[in-house]
Amino acid sequence: MATPEEHAILSASSSSRWLHCTPSVVFAAPYDKERKDTTFTAEGTAAHALAELKLSFDTGKITKRKLNAQLKKFKAENEYYSTSFEEFVDDYVGFVNETVATYDHPEVELEQRVNFSDWVPDGYGTSDVVIMTDSILHIVDLKFGKGVPVSAVENTQLMLYALGTYYEFNMAYDFDTVRMTIHQPRLYDTSTYELSVEELLDWAETFVKPRAELAMAGEGDYAPSDKACQWCPAKAVCKARADKNLQNAIKYDFADSNELETEAISDVLSQAKEIKKWLEDVEEYALVQARDEGKHFPGWKLVAGRSNRKITNADVAASLLTDAGFTEIFKPRELLTLTAIEKMVGKKQFGDLLNDIIVKPEGKPTLVVETDKRPEISSHSQAVKDFE
Ligand code: SF4
Structure with a gap:
């Protein structure tokens, strides 16, 4: 409630x-x-x-x-x-x-x-x-x-x-x-x-x-920003947010060169997250409106998505296949995810039992804003230079 x-x-x-x-x-x-x-x-x-x-x-x-x-x-x-x-x-x-x-x-x-x-x-x-x-x-x-x-x-x-x-x-x-x-x-x-x-x-x-x-x-100026718009109920239909994202997307004049300059790429990166989010919000809104409210968007139509065949009764399928002589039909046994195991056994016992055999591989390099708390890592070419 x-x-x-x-x-x-x-x-x-x-x-x-x-x-x-x-x-x-x-x-x-x-x-x-x-x-x-x-x-x-x-x-x-x-x-x-x-x-x-x-x-x-x-x-x-x-x-x-x-x-x-x-x-x-x-x-x-x-x-x-x-x-x-x-x-x-x-x-x-x-x-x-x-x-x-x-x-x-x-x-x-x-x-x-x-x-x-x-x-x-x-x-x-x-x-x-x-x-x-x-x-x-x-x-x-x-x-x-x-x-x-x-x-x-x-x-x-x-x-x-x-x-x-x-x-x-x-x-x-x-x-x-x-x-x-x-x-x-x-x-x-x-x-x-x-x-x-x-x-x-x-x-x-x-x-x-x-x-x-x-x-x-209901007065004052519209002020789109990722923080303000994130949970706004009108985020998909708001013109101020759309204007801001579209202006950001087209504000570069690339006439002088066929190649984006480094600064231009930095600027595109800094806008990318919010623009992607906005596009997703508009797509989701349009889908819900078309599916649940029967709204028509000119040039678009609602169709059934792709789907895969599936077996309705796995036990019956397994016995039919086994009876027909096919025995290698099961997937190998697989552990639950670490999060699910930790939830089941508790953080302390999880650590006591498994800490020695858990490793955390280095994550895939990701570009983030300079203010992010994670320490900067060297690029591959910089690592080669340092080694040399
Ligand atoms: S979506 Fe529009 S109305 Fe909502 S917070 Fe952003 S700018 Fe304001």
Whole structure:
């Protein structure tokens, strides 16, 4: 079931979109169909529930008896529970406990409901963990996904949660610093961002508040960017996004030469990801419209895709073939993937049993932007030169 925060027009989780592209809220509303509780969000919700339970015990909010009873219930009833699921949650819980231990007599709140509606209409949210000392407010957020790392640096969702948490507790404390951390156990990634209370409040007053007003009114300039458009419900039909990508695709004048210059290739590379994404979004949108809504796009038609023959009953096929004298009809036995085995046996036992016979081959060379965290590798020709 969606939380009130998810129902809010200007939710914190979509703030990286509406804070930058203010007209997107009104423009995209007709495309924002009922949100589905996808496997990923449901799994994240389960991870948050288990973490809250364990941290409630660690922070003295529930007894050991209650912890054990609820753990037993969780394991029996939750479809996402597995040994490795619990190990990743434990990793986060351990991280929170270590963070709490770095402070002197902190106050800790879990799943704290926060209110930033002074700046954003219907602005409510939930801070996973709030650690408070006299001068520091620290919020820690669990992201359980294993897709891409989410950085805490200038993360508007976390900044809004921090703002709401500050609003909730500032009467009782004398905060001067706000710290925000995102921990992603399944990506082994942690990042922290810090700013002064003054900077946070200034951002809220001079940036968030006026932009929230523009967003509610559907005003302001369209501002396509990979961050803003990524989750926008109108991303396939938005003209501003199409204009930007088409302009980027044709902005080079190659008249002077038959060959692309190095700088031109760099520029094409830097636009490629977003242009590819946009093309995929438009293709997917058109397919769904044609298939589900019967919409016709001039020059295009819906056909059945290619498919392969398949056996309807493998057991019957196997006995017919064996009876006919064909015995070598089975594939060799194959191990499950490492991820599936790790999920089954748990991270610790997986390591104990298999670490000595697992290797990680060097990945295929990939071109990435200079700011990527991975270290640069030498090209083949450079390696030959170095050897010589
Ligand atoms: S697709 Fe991008 S530019 Fe267009 S409305 Fe959405 S966020 Fe704004």
